[in-house]
Structures are given as C-alpha cells and as structure tokens.
Amino acid sequence: MGQRKSGHVTLLDIARASGFSVSTVSIVLSEAPLSQNVAATTRARIRVIARQLGYHPDAYARSLRRRSTQTIGILVFDLSDPFCIPIMRGIQDGLRTAGYLPLVMDAQTERELFDNYLHMCLERRAEAVIVIASWVFEETNLLSDIRKNNVPILIVGRDLAARGINSILVDNEAGGALAIRHLAELGHHRVAVIRGPQEMCDSEPRWAGIQKAAAQAGVCLDERLVFQLPGLSNPMSGFEGGARFAKSMLAEGVPFTAVLAFDDMTALGVVRGLSQAGVRVPEDCSVVGFDDVLPAEVATPAMTTIRQPLREMGLEAARRVLEELRRAPRKHGGSLLHRTSPELVVRMSTVSAPAQRRAAKMSGRRRRETIAS
Amino acid sequence: MGQRKSGHVTLLDIARASGFSVSTVSIVLSEAPLSQNVAATTRARIRVIARQLGYHPDAYARSLRRRSTQTIGILVFDLSDPFCIPIMRGIQDGLRTAGYLPLVMDAQTERELFDNYLHMCLERRAEAVIVIASWVFEETNLLSDIRKNNVPILIVGRDLAARGINSILVDNEAGGALAIRHLAELGHHRVAVIRGPQEMCDSEPRWAGIQKAAAQAGVCLDERLVFQLPGLSNPMSGFEGGARFAKSMLAEGVPFTAVLAFDDMTALGVVRGLSQAGVRVPEDCSVVGFDDVLPAEVATPAMTTIRQPLREMGLEAARRVLEELRRAPRKHGGSLLHRTSPELVVRMSTVSAPAQRRAAKMSGRRRRETIAS
DNA sequence: TATATTGATTCAAACGTTTGAATAGCGTTG
DNA sequence: CAACGCTATTCAAACGTTTGAATCAATATA
Numbered sequence: 001m002g003q004r005k006s007g008h009v010t011l012l013d014i015a016r017a018s019g020f021s022v023s024t025v026s027i028v029l030s031e032a033p034l035s036q037n038v039a040a041t042t043r044a045r046i047r048v049i050a051r052q053l054g055y056h057p058d059a060y061a062r063s064l065r066r067r068s069t070q071t072i073g074i075l076v077f078d079l080s081d082p083f084c085i086p087i088m089r090g091i092q093d094g095l096r097t098a099g100y101l102p103l104v105m106d107a108q109t110e111r112e113l114f115d116n117y118l119h120m121c122l123e124r125r126a127e128a129v130i131v132i133a134s135w136v137f138e139e140t141n142l143l144s145d146i147r148k149n150n151v152p153i154l155i156v157g158r159d160l161a162a163r164g165i166n167s168i169l170v171d172n173e174a175g176g177a178l179a180i181r182h183l184a185e186l187g188h189h190r191v192a193v194i195r196g197p198q199e200m201c202d203s204e205p206r207w208a209g210i211q212k213a214a215a216q217a218g219v220c221l222d223e224r225l226v227f228q229l230p231g232l233s234n235p236m237s238g239f240e241g242g243a244r245f246a247k248s249m250l251a252e253g254v255p256f257t258a259v260l261a262f263d264d265m266t267a268l269g270v271v272r273g274l275s276q277a278g279v280r281v282p283e284d285c286s287v288v289g290f291d292d293v294l295p296a297e298v299a300t301p302a303m304t305t306i307r308q309p310l311r312e313m314g315l316e317a318a319r320r321v322l323e324e325l326r327r328a329p330r331k332h333g334g335s336l337l338h339r340t341s342p343e344l345v346v347r348m349s350t351v352s353a354p355a356q357r358r359a360a361k362m363s364g365r366r367r368r369e370t371i372a373s
Numbered sequence: 374m375g376q377r378k379s380g381h382v383t384l385l386d387i388a389r390a391s392g393f394s395v396s397t398v399s400i401v402l403s404e405a406p407l408s409q410n411v412a413a414t415t416r417a418r419i420r421v422i423a424r425q426l427g428y429h430p431d432a433y434a435r436s437l438r439r440r441s442t443q444t445i446g447i448l449v450f451d452l453s454d455p456f457c458i459p460i461m462r463g464i465q466d467g468l469r470t471a472g473y474l475p476l477v478m479d480a481q482t483e484r485e486l487f488d489n490y491l492h493m494c495l496e497r498r499a500e501a502v503i504v505i506a507s508w509v510f511e512e513t514n515l516l517s518d519i520r521k522n523n524v525p526i527l528i529v530g531r532d533l534a535a536r537g538i539n540s541i542l543v544d545n546e547a548g549g550a551l552a553i554r555h556l557a558e559l560g561h562h563r564v565a566v567i568r569g570p571q572e573m574c575d576s577e578p579r580w581a582g583i584q585k586a587a588a589q590a591g592v593c594l595d596e597r598l599v600f601q602l603p604g605l606s607n608p609m610s611g612f613e614g615g616a617r618f619a620k621s622m623l624a625e626g627v628p629f630t631a632v633l634a635f636d637d638m639t640a641l642g643v644v645r646g647l648s649q650a651g652v653r654v655p656e657d658c659s660v661v662g663f664d665d666v667l668p669a670e671v672a673t674p675a676m677t678t679i680r681q682p683l684r685e686m687g688l689e690a691a692r693r694v695l696e697e698l699r700r701a702p703r704k705h706g707g708s709l710l711h712r713t714s715p716e717l718v719v720r721m722s723t724v725s726a727p728a729q730r731r732a733a734k735m736s737g738r739r740r741r742e743t744i745a746s
Numbered sequence: 747t748a749t750a751t752t753g754a755t756t757c758a759a760a761c762g763t764t765t766g767a768a769t770a771g772c773g774t775t776g
Numbered sequence: 777c778a779a780c781g782c783t784a785t786t787c788a789a790a791c792g793t794t795t796g797a798a799t800c801a802a803t804a805t806a
Contacts, residue, residue: 007523008498010792021756026794034795037753054521056495060433060442061792064761069433080458082667089453092479096486101493104477106465113469120474122429125381148427150380239671268671275673294455295668298612298641300648383762394786399764407765410784434762437791 009055018049025050029057063125072100072321073121073129075114079106081235082293083263083310087132087156090314098322100127109234118142121151128152128321152324156317158201161336166320168313168338172202175306175342176209179260179288182304182344184217187353188258188286192225192249194242194270196262197232203262206290210260224254235265242269243276250277257285257353264289264296264305271299271349283359286350301348309340316340382428391422398423402430436498445473445694446494446502448487452479454608455666456636456683460505460529463687471695473500482607491515494524501525501694525697529690531574534709539693541686541711545575548679548715549582552633552661555677555717557590560726561631561659565598565622567615567643569635570605576635579663583633597627608638615642616649623650630658630726637662637669637678644672644722656732659723674721682713689713 011029015022020042027034028046035043063069074091076084092102103126107114121129122145129151143163146153154166161167183191193210196203214221227245232238242261246269249256259274261267267289271281281287282301289296289305296303316338351359384402388395393415400407401419408416436442447464449457465475476499480487494502495518502524516536519526527539534540556564566583569576587594600618605611615634619642622629632647634640640662644654654660655674662669662678669676689711724732 008792009522012792022793023756023758023795024754026792027755030794032795034755037755039754042754054518056492056518056522058437058498058792059493059496060437060498061761062794064431064433064437064763064791065793065795067761079452080462080667082455085453089479089481092481104479106462106477108462108465119429120432123432125431125433145427145429149382149429235667236671265671268673272671272673272675294453294608295671298609298638298645298668299672300641300645302645381762385762395763396765396786396788397784399762400785403764405765407785410782412784415784431762434791435764437761437793438763438765440791 008058009053010058011055013053014046014049014055017053018046020046029055030062069125069127070100071103071124071126073103073105073117073124073126075105075107075117075121075129075131075133077107077114077131077133078109078234079104080108082295083235083291084132085294086310087314087317090311090316091130091318092314093311094315094318095322098318100322115142118146122146122149126151127325128154130317130321131155133158152321154317154321154324156313159337164336166324166336166338168317168320168340170308170313170342171339172205172342173209173212175290175308176206177213178209178342178344179290179306180210180213180219181217182346182350183258183260183286183288184213184219186258186286186350189218189353190220190222190225190254190256191258191260192256193221193227194245194259194261194266195226195228197229199231203228206262222254222256224252225249225256229262229266238263238265239269239272242266242271243273244269246270246273247277250274250279257356258287258350259285260288262290264291264293264303267303267305267349268295268299271303282349282351282356284356286353286356288350292345297347304347304350305345307343307345309343313340381431382426383431384428386426387419387422387428390426391419393419402428403435442498442500443473444476444497444499446476446478446490446497446499448478448480448490448494448502448504448506450480450487450504450506451482451607452477453481455668456608456664457505458667459683460687460690463684463689464503464691465687466684467688467691468695471691473695488515491519495519495522499524500698501527503690503694504528506531525694527690527694527697529686532710537709539697539709539711541690541693541713543575543681543686543715544712545578545715546582546585548663548681549579550586551582551715551717552663552679553583553586553592554590555719555723556631556633556659556661557586557592559631559659559723562591562726563593563595563598563627563629564631564633565629566594566600567618567632567634567639568599568601570602572604576601579635595627595629597625598622598629602635602639611636611638612642612645615639615644616646617642619643619646620650623647623652630729631723632658632660634660634662637664637666637676640676640678640722641668641672644676655722655724655729657729659726659729661723665718670720677720677723678718680716680718682716686713 011022011025014025024038025046028038028043029050072095074088076088078084095102103124105117107117119142133155156168159167159169195207229238229241259270261270267287270287274281274285279285289303292305292307296305384395384398387398397411398419401411401416402423445468447461449461451457468475476497478490480490492515506528529541532540532542568580602611602614632643634643640660643660647654647658652658662676665678665680669678
C-alpha cells in the first residue's frame, strides 16, 4: 500500500502498476506525437490504470519541463466592486478558448496586497498580466521587474499608454457628453454634477466631456451645484458620498432638476439622499449614473446610465494579450491605447423636465421648494 | 546579454553574475537556515545582484522540490453573484495570514467549467479545495479523484456532511423564522411568499422555518400567495422571477400586506414588479429579502433582509481548511457541518401594517384594491 | 546472410529549485 | 602534530514531467 509521501499519484505509480516505463506512460497520457507508435493495447492499458488511480498530471512538473505555464494573471483592484466583475468575465471568456488559466487575484484596494500579488504573478510565471485598476498601480517598482522578465502587461480602466503599457479604456469624455445631451434632450437645463475623485483618471475627461456638451446644449452648470468625491476607498464610499452630496445640493438652495453622478454607486447614493429628504426620483428629480453595474440595473427606479462595454473590454484585453503572446518575441504592432465607446442606457430614473413639473404638482408631496426650476 | 530562452532570471544567472554557486545563491535568497553560515558580504552581494536582475524564484520549481504549493483552490459557482463575493473575501483574508495563495476560479454556473476547474485544482496541486456553491457540484465524479489524491475539500453554502464533506451553511430554518417573526411583529398577518427553486438546498429548510414561525405567530400563508422560483441560472433570474410573481400576486386578488422573498435579488424584483403596478414599497407593501447582498443595501428603500454572515463563513472555511492541513495526515475531529446564525437587518422596506394603512389612505395613490388587508 | 526498415519501448538529460552530505580552509586544542 | 571544530561554500540528488536519442526485436530488402 506504499503511501506516497506527496499523496499524489505520479507517472511512476502508473508505470509500476502497468509494467511500462515512465516514458511510455507519459507519452500516452500527454498524447504526445510519439503516442501513435505506441501499441493500441498498451495505450488502453495505461489509460485504464491512470483512470483507476485517479491520476492528474502535475502542472508544476509539466510547466517546469515544458517551460510554459499557460497561465495569465488577472489582477483586480477590488473584486467587491461590481464594476470589475463583467470585465473579469470577459477576460476569462476570451482566455478560455485559448486554453489559458486565468489566475484571478483580488487586491482589495490595498496597495500592499496589490504588490504582493504582482509579485506572485512573476513567481507563478504568468505569461502575461492583465490589471483591472481604476486607480491603484500608480508606479509600483514591480513594474520594472515585470519588464525585466519580459512579461507582457495590459491595463484596463486606465490609460498608461504614455508609459508604454497597453491600455483599454472607455471614452470618458464621450460618455460625459452623452449623459448631458440626454438630460438636455429631456429639457433639463439646471443639473447638479458630482465629479469623481481627484486621483481617479476617469474623473477629468468625464468632466471635460460634461462641460463641453453642457455648453453646446445650453445646460447650466452652476458651480454651487458641482461637487467632487473625496476618494473611493471601496464601492460603498461612492454611495455614501452621493447621499451626502444630495443633501448638500438641496441645502444649497439653487434650483436643479437633474443630477449627473460620477458613477452608478454614487447615483444610487444620490437617490437615497434625495429620498431621505422627501424628493422622489424621477418624479421630482432625474438622476443619471455611469458604468451600468448590476445594482443600478436592479434598483427601482432602474437607473439611467452610461454603459461601459465592460465585458467587451475584457474580451478585447484577452484578445490583445493572446495576440502579443503569439507574436513570438518583442514586437509592438498598432496603438497601445484602445478606447471603447460608451452607450446611453435610458431607464426609469430620468424623465422629461416638463413631466417632472407636472408630477410634482399633481402629487402634492413636494416638501422642498429648492427643487425644480 | 545572453537572451535566456524562458525570459526569466534564474538562480544560475545570479550564480554566474556573482561568482558563487547556485546552492549558495539559493540558500541566501530563500533564507534557508544555512544562510546564517554564509558570509555577510556574500549575502549582500548576492542580494544586490538578485535585485538588479529582477529575480523572482520560480514557484513551479520551488513547489516541485519542496512538495508544497501553498495553494488553495477556491471554486466559486458564480462570481457575478454578489452573494459569493463576501464569502470569497472572507476565505481570502483567512488564508492570507497563513501564506496561502487562493486560486480563485469562477465556474460561471456552468457545469462543464466547474468540472474543468476542479480538474485544474488537482493538476495545480491545490492543497485543499473550497467550493462556494449553492447548487452546482451535485455528484461530479471528480469528487472521487479528489479523495484518491488526498485533497481536503470543504463546501460553503450547501450541506454535504452526509457525503462526508466539511460544510458551512447558514441556518436557513432560523432565517426563515426570523423573517416571518419580524413581519408578524410589525402587524403583518397576510404575507405572500416566494420560495426558492426546487434544486436549491436552501429552499426547503427556509420554507420550513417560515411555515413553523408563521403558525406560531398567527401569520396566514395563503397558498394562492405562495410561489416558487423555477430555477436560478444567474443572478438576474431571481430578479426577473420576483418581478413576475409580484404581478401575479396582485392579480390573484387575495389581500396581503407584505412579501417575503427567497433572496435579495428576488426581493428587488418584487419591488420592481410592485412598483410597475403602482404599488409602493414600503408605503403600500413591505418586502423582506434574504442574504444581505450589496444591491439590497444600496437600493432605495434599503432592503430589510436576513443577513447571512458571509464574510464570517468565508473566514471559518479558511480556518477549518488550514486546521485540517496542519493536522498532518487523515484525521477528522469535530462535526462536519458548521451552521452559522442568520441575523435580521431591519431597513426601510418594511414598516408596520398600521402605518401602511395610514400611508395608503393619505397618499391617495393606491391604484389597486387587491392590496392591503 | 548482412543490412535496412519499421514498430514499440526505454534511456537519460533537462527544467529551476532545495537540501543533506561533502569539502576545503583554518584556527584550537590535547 | 593529529585530531577536532568551525566557517564558508559546493556537490549532487531529487521533485515529476517531457522528449530527442537510443535500444531492441522482428520483419522486409538487397
């Protein structure tokens, strides 16, 4: 009953049990080209025994020998952020057909963890690394190690093309414009805006798009109604910020008929804040989010939002990385930055300004005069 | 200059560059006990060179030699289900301090993928496997392979103790009772219930708890107001089912003042369905969910729900698995099933029945006579 | 009969580490 | 001065695979 120390069945076990050599067993079980020359009876015998013993080849030994791990690191800055999930899914699906194993790592928005995991990607010989990060990964010195070890890297959700890193990113400026134009078309001319935190790269271009489109569409962005999130340490902080600012904007005393939030979680926070003050969405005030994450979809009223093609971005990331791996050594083709197009998803949280006025009048439930034009 | 084929820096590279042998370099860099005997100057020199070259030890070679991978497979049935995230987080945090790498795999509710990944856990020599599954993993034959290879396995979200598998699970019966008692205390005597799908193991005990508590508390469970979800192929299907049933229960014509949904996503669907029919939550009808996932927390009104201690369950899973790994060979201590206590989280979606009646009268917005006692 | 040819199988080296045992140098001690 | 004990370093084997080259029958060809 020779208890193997490792507890795992190896080729040697099968060799002994079958009477053939380790080589033969390996050739058969790994379906190497040579296995054509192996007698059919032998093949069958070996296969049967392998199955009986519950043999599974040791990926470590195999990778060591073959010098290929068929592994790609996916470093997610925060898996509890619903934003990351569809991207990760896309990557996963894109990788799957190519037979690569995604090594999913969740940095939990902690810088130290992030570095640790990047480390592990290197140690585990990930053949490439895809980073999903809105804000982490500023300038870790691990980056140079990644370079030194010739590991292709790609980032989604951030533009690091300037540093020579393949990047996939939604067109934030276009997205911001889309949102404002939608509100303008609905007749909203006074809209409050919650900008993203300083350190997030999405914030600036999104705001730029908003400003430009607002100017063109004749939407007034009163500076007393423009807020900025302090930081996003976790998914809930956007929500809380949104709720807080909703109250601030009501307190401000400046009329507005719609709120454009930095992202969906913030928008949900706005809805909460408004609601607590007795302001209904969309009857008294419209709200627009950004991203199109699950909670925005299942909220009632369903959130009108600017959809990022998250899954597609993941698929594209996988596609690019695989391509880079195929193209044998070091050779860069095409542009480093891939910009995807956002899409307006109109749901129930926005309604035309005239309709709001009507509803507000009819319901007789307005508790604030500060709202509505 | 010597372009290594693998592209990775190895001990040999450092040995050559430093003039010492591979052994010495290994001893220094892995901080083996022997490294005390290595001259301080040598140590420093080797470390410097390793850093310069960007050396990272090859986890494959190391694991092969050391016969330990420091890896634990986490097989999640669906990462896009917000239910899974806190569990995974808990596991991760529990594992981290022990220096184990969680190998997160997302089965996407696909049986085939699930099997593939289980396969990979074996091949990657995961030292243990933790499965997060509400319903997959019925009787894959991989299970016997896991046994043959002596890999400890643990499942959270399902009771497989009968098959000899360590299981961690919320006390569904207590949870169901908690929910009903809460509604009873609020004065709800007619409540609609949406049961979980047949194939989910949580469904039955939860329903049992509901029935018992209802009988004790004098809550009427009219069979015309009891529904059953057909199946949960993805997180959205619960939502859609909830919305559909909400309309059915209104159409039924039987009065009710509250809805107890199988889980949060279903509850959110109920809110949506009621809302579309002009029934407001909580003013006209209370709704209770189960699980306490993110979307329930950020919805407005915030969802009253039965909280599963998901993170704690993950931590416990990690704790148990680590314990099993420490206790050297094969020895089972204690019970296989760990039941955690659910907790009532009262938020805004439930309100006392009298308050509902009052609100309903005041608002004058009731559009259905079928609702309210 | 010697020599290819083929078919089936095995040898042995290698992948990058780790580690028990071995080595070499050198100062102490009996 | 032989024996010992240090310190600093290296040897060599092993982990479980894979694979180019080698082996060895047996059969076909010259």
